[in-house]
Amino acid sequence: MKFSLEWLSDYVDVAAVGGADGARRCLDQAGIPVESVSTAGEDVILDAEITPNRPDAMGHRGLAREIAAISGQSMRDPAARYAEPATQGDATEQLASIVIQVPRLCRRFGARLVRGIGPAPAPERVRRRLAAIGAKSISAGVDATNYVLWATSQPLHAFDFDKLAGGLLIIRKAQRGEKLVTLDGVQRVLEPSDVVVADAERAVSLAGIMGGMDTAVTASTKNVLLEAAWWDPVTVRKTARRLGMHTDASHRFERGADPEAIPDALAYAARLIVEAAGGTMAPGFLDAHGALLRVRKTALRLARLRLLSGDGRLNLDFAEDALRRLGFSTERRGKHLAVSIPLFRGDVRREDDLVEEVLRVYGYDRLPSRLPPAASPGGHKEPRRPIEERLADAAAAAGLFETVNYPFVDRDADESALGDWLRLTETALEPLAILNPLDASRHHLRATLIPGLLGAVSRNLRHGAPSVGLFEIGRAFGSKGESDRPESYESRRFAFALAGERRGHWSVPPQLRPADVFDAKGLVERLVAPWIPADEIVWKPAEIQAFTPRASAIAHTRAGEVLAVVGLLSESERERHGLDASVFAAEILVDALPVGGRPFVFEPFSSLPAITADLTFLQPRDLPWVKVEECVRGLGLADLESLRCVDRYEGEKVPPGFVKTTIRLTFRSAERTLSQDEVNREMHRLADELGRRLDVRFDG
Amino acid sequence: MDVTLPGRATRTGGLHPLTIVRRQIEGIFLRMGYSIADGPEVENDFHNFEALNFPPDHPARDSQDTLLLDRKAVSPLLLRTHTSPVQIREMRRHGAPLRILVPGRVYRKDEVDATHSPVFHQVEGLVVDKNISMADLKGTVSTFVEELFGKGTRTRFIPTFFPFVEPGVDVSMSCIFCKGAGCGKCKGSGWIEIMGAGMVHPRVLQGVAIDPEEFTGFAFGLGIDRVALLKYGFPDLRLLFEGDERFLRQFAGRT
Numbered sequence: 001m002k003f004s005l006e007w008l009s010d011y012v013d014v015a016a017v018g019g020a021d022g023a024r025r026c027l028d029q030a031g032i033p034v035e036s037v038s039t040a041g042e043d044v045i046l047d048a049e050i051t052p053n054r055p056d057a058m059g060h061r062g063l064a065r066e067i068a069a070i071s072g073q074s075m076r077d078p079a080a081r082y083a084e085p086a087t088q089g090d091a092t093e094q095l096a097s098i099v100i101q102v103p104r105l106c107r108r109f110g111a112r113l114v115r116g117i118g119p120a121p122a123p124e125r126v127r128r129r130l131a132a133i134g135a136k137s138i139s140a141g142v143d144a145t146n147y148v149l150w151a152t153s154q155p156l157h158a159f160d161f162d163k164l165a166g167g168l169l170i171i172r173k174a175q176r177g178e179k180l181v182t183l184d185g186v187q188r189v190l191e192p193s194d195v196v197v198a199d200a201e202r203a204v205s206l207a208g209i210m211g212g213m214d215t216a217v218t219a220s221t222k223n224v225l226l227e228a229a230w231w232d233p234v235t236v237r238k239t240a241r242r243l244g245m246h247t248d249a250s251h252r253f254e255r256g257a258d259p260e261a262i263p264d265a266l267a268y269a270a271r272l273i274v275e276a277a278g279g280t281m282a283p284g285f286l287d288a289h290g291a292l293l294r295v296r297k298t299a300l301r302l303a304r305l306r307l308l309s310g311d312g313r314l315n316l317d318f319a320e321d322a323l324r325r326l327g328f329s330t331e332r333r334g335k336h337l338a339v340s341i342p343l344f345r346g347d348v349r350r351e352d353d354l355v356e357e358v359l360r361v362y363g364y365d366r367l368p369s370r371l372p373p374a375a376s377p378g379g380h381k382e383p384r385r386p387i388e389e390r391l392a393d394a395a396a397a398a399g400l401f402e403t404v405n406y407p408f409v410d411r412d413a414d415e416s417a418l419g420d421w422l423r424l425t426e427t428a429l430e431p432l433a434i435l436n437p438l439d440a441s442r443h444h445l446r447a448t449l450i451p452g453l454l455g456a457v458s459r460n461l462r463h464g465a466p467s468v469g470l471f472e473i474g475r476a477f478g479s480k481g482e483s484d485r486p487e488s489y490e491s492r493r494f495a496f497a498l499a500g501e502r503r504g505h506w507s508v509p510p511q512l513r514p515a516d517v518f519d520a521k522g523l524v525e526r527l528v529a530p531w532i533p534a535d536e537i538v539w540k541p542a543e544i545q546a547f548t549p550r551a552s553a554i555a556h557t558r559a560g561e562v563l564a565v566v567g568l569l570s571e572s573e574r575e576r577h578g579l580d581a582s583v584f585a586a587e588i589l590v591d592a593l594p595v596g597g598r599p600f601v602f603e604p605f606s607s608l609p610a611i612t613a614d615l616t617f618l619q620p621r622d623l624p625w626v627k628v629e630e631c632v633r634g635l636g637l638a639d640l641e642s643l644r645c646v647d648r649y650e651g652e653k654v655p656p657g658f659v660k661t662t663i664r665l666t667f668r669s670a671e672r673t674l675s676q677d678e679v680n681r682e683m684h685r686l687a688d689e690l691g692r693r694l695d696v697r698f699d700g
Numbered sequence: 701m702d703v704t705l706p707g708r709a710t711r712t713g714g715l716h717p718l719t720i721v722r723r724q725i726e727g728i729f730l731r732m733g734y735s736i737a738d739g740p741e742v743e744n745d746f747h748n749f750e751a752l753n754f755p756p757d758h759p760a761r762d763s764q765d766t767l768l769l770d771r772k773a774v775s776p777l778l779l780r781t782h783t784s785p786v787q788i789r790e791m792r793r794h795g796a797p798l799r800i801l802v803p804g805r806v807y808r809k810d811e812v813d814a815t816h817s818p819v820f821h822q823v824e825g826l827v828v829d830k831n832i833s834m835a836d837l838k839g840t841v842s843t844f845v846e847e848l849f850g851k852g853t854r855t856r857f858i859p860t861f862f863p864f865v866e867p868g869v870d871v872s873m874s875c876i877f878c879k880g881a882g883c884g885k886c887k888g889s890g891w892i893e894i895m896g897a898g899m900v901h902p903r904v905l906q907g908v909a910i911d912p913e914e915f916t917g918f919a920f921g922l923g924i925d926r927v928a929l930l931k932y933g934f935p936d937l938r939l940l941f942e943g944d945e946r947f948l949r950q951f952a953g954r955t
């Protein structure tokens with residue numbers, strides 16, 4: 001909001017404060033930061049940021065009050081320089097009357113009449129100042145209302161009095177469907193929640209927002225009725241929002257106006273009109289009241305002031321002086337002040353607000369600085385934070401880079417190929433949608449992190465990266481939740497995606513094995529190992545459109561809970577992301593990992609030598625490894641320590657549909673050294689049993 | 701064997717700069733006895749606004765352009781616009797005294813450009829105890845800023861308005877680029893805005909059944925994205941969200 005230094009000088013001696021720099025320092029301290037300083041002719045313009053709680057400072061007088069309070073200068077009253085202009089003719093109340101039908105929405109409505117004006121423009125001073133702060137000059141009548149708004153922050157409106165039917169102003173709710181063409185030429189269709197000013201026949205102004213076109217002041221206007229009022233902030237805001245309007249008036253009324261400013265504002269504007277365009281003021285002014293706004297009284301205790309500030313040097317003398325400078329009335333009562341809050345400070349309601357007022361004048365720079373005393377033992381982390389941290393550290397150590405993607409997606413385009421995975425995670429039968437999205441084509445919240453990662457992988461490959469590994473930690477969202485538990489709409493996820501060749505290095509042989517799904521699966525196992533060891537994860541083949549069949553799997557916990565998905569991206573999904581290389585992706589449900597990790601107790605180990613033995617057999621391709629493993633372990637082989645699958649071979653000498661598998665068993669006893677014969681006996685038993693129980697052959 | 705050939709590197713990965721900065725900030729406050737708390741990104745109007753003393757239909761809500769999810773819920777659902785709702789959740793759950801730090805992702809309806817993003821990250825701090833004052837807030841904030849940006853970085857408080865604190869302040873630090881002399885980065889002022897803070901509003905305390913006569917508290921909040929941008933000197937927030945390895949690689953090995 002722009003302010004003219006010259007205009008501020010009407011109210012406070014700016015030169016004594018130190019000119020623009022001094023004013024800026026005062027306003028910074030007051031909490032009204034000046035964002036820029038520029039010049040307009042001889043004048044200096046301050047662009048100040050005014051928070052929504054300070055409508056009183058949205059005019060030069062209010063801003064000057066802040067400068068005066070901080071600097072210690074006294075306020076000037078420019079009106080005192082002018083004699084009250086002569087009034088003449090019939091009194092205003094004989095010519096017009098006001099009826100307030102909505103006393104809580106219009107607490108006060110004042111009007112003043114100027115008759116017999118000519119078409120002259122506003123005084124040069126008025127036009128210059130308005131131009132300096134970027135406001136347009138229109139006519140003496142309109143400029144007067146604008147000028148007073150920017151001087152006092154009280155919005156006013158000027159009617160062409162002769163166009164008001166019946167000399168009557170009724171403040172009422174609009175009728176449903178009632179129409180009003182506002183000053184901007186737009187026809188507004190009104191609702192009963194809107195408040196209007198009406199004459200005897202129709203609505204003539206949208207209360208607190210904009211006047212009507214039909215009754216506006218024009219070059220031929222002779223008699224002007226000036227209006228100033230107090231409007232209910234919420235009503236003004238709702239109407240302005242619904243109609244997409246935002247005016248200097250609505251901006252102030254939404255934030256709260258000062259009913260006591262009305263008489264002076266009207267007299268000020270009337271005087272400016274008479275000064276420029278001639279005419280005379282009708283004696284008296286109309287002053288209709290709705291429900292009364294009471295002056296609030298609050299105590300400020302010295303103890304509270306010192307407690308909140310932490311400054312024992314503050315005293316009531318200082319507090320009293322500071323509050324008075326800001327326009328509060330105070331009375332000393334022992335260890336506290338009884339404070340009356342002026343109506344223009346609707347933002348100040350309670351004792352702590354008064355503390356802030358005093359401290360603004362005192363200056364925060366002067367407050368002491370210390371650390372709060374040590375509290376009871378802290379330093380805890382919410383339970384899933386350490387899980388996410390370990391996942392991130394392990395993934396980074398495995399060569400992946402962390403990314404952060406926006407969660408805005410289009411379910412149909414981005415996630416439908418992962419629908420089977422979404423169904424398994426039970427979070428997202430329907431996407432959670434944003435009602436007012438930035439981009440209507442991506443108005444859903446992601447239900448999985450995988451598509452975002454694939455997008456990032458694709459971008460990196462297009463930039464020419466030979467290989468890329470990315471991971472992300474974040475939330476996935478679904479519409480299945482309970483509205484009184486917002487947290488039930490989201491779940492925590494960890495996901496990664498890998499693509500491309502190994503990094504080129506002089507020592508890496510060119511025929512290096514390309515990555516496959518077991519690299520990705522192994523990474524999942526390694527990542528979750530602190531909580532669930534690999535041999536406790538149950539893997540099942542996955543049928544998910546986005547992944548290649550037989551090259552994707554779902555991990556479950558032993559209790560049957562879904563833990564993760566991993567897979568090789570299907571060709572169609574690769575095409576959709578413009579990916580040439582093989583891409584592997586996985587997603588882990590962080591919420592499925594047990595908080596606190598797994599209990600750990602030392603296990604004694606044998607120092608005696610082990611004997612290993614391999615067994616090779618031919619098996620049908622579709623006999624899953626888990627069946628073989630289950631069978632071997634089910635035999636209860638004596639002193640078996642471990643079992644591994646060390647080779648799988650398809651090709652020459654292996655019939656189609658079959659695969660040659662080699663398993664390696666390690667035998668070790670805790671009590672004695674095993675003999676080769678013992679192991680051979682167990683291996684023969686193993687071969688016999690495998691051949692009997694499973695469809696395997698040893699003829700290769 | 702030519703041992704002057706380059707050694708065989710293991711694959712290097714790395715944490716995202718937002719994670720690195722977040723952990724640095726967390727580390728500073730964990731050492732000061734704060735605990736890390738968490739809350740949902742899907743919130744309701746009650747936690748995000750009402751309990752934080754934002755009345756319905758109040759212009760203070762304009763500054764936090766909200767992405768809405770469900771208007772019809774008893775308390776409308778939205779994407780949280782700040783991490784402050786976690787203050788409410790934690791105070792309701794644990795009462796006072798309390799000393800927490802809340803990092804998290806927040807959302808506002810902002811178009812994407814070099815300095816704006818509809819998704820960004822905040823860290824919120826909250827201390828509620830007996831005899832907590834502005835002086836404690838000043839000391840905490842200045843200690844933090846010196847730990848994060850280096851000894852000698854000064855801080856300045858300017859009054860401002862947030863509905864959930866009273867008094868409310870904007871905290872600036874002396875420009876880390878020109879040491880306060882005035883440069884392009886600080887628009888010649890010598891100061892850079894770094895966080896919002898204030899004393900917890902008594903209405904907020906009353907709303908969570910903490911007696912504001914017995915307990916007082918302070919809260920502060922800052923943007924991690926902005927801190928990362930300041931600390932590492934990259935020019936555009938969008939780099940944080942593009943997943944470009946050429947950007948991410950530069951942070952490999954940092955903690």
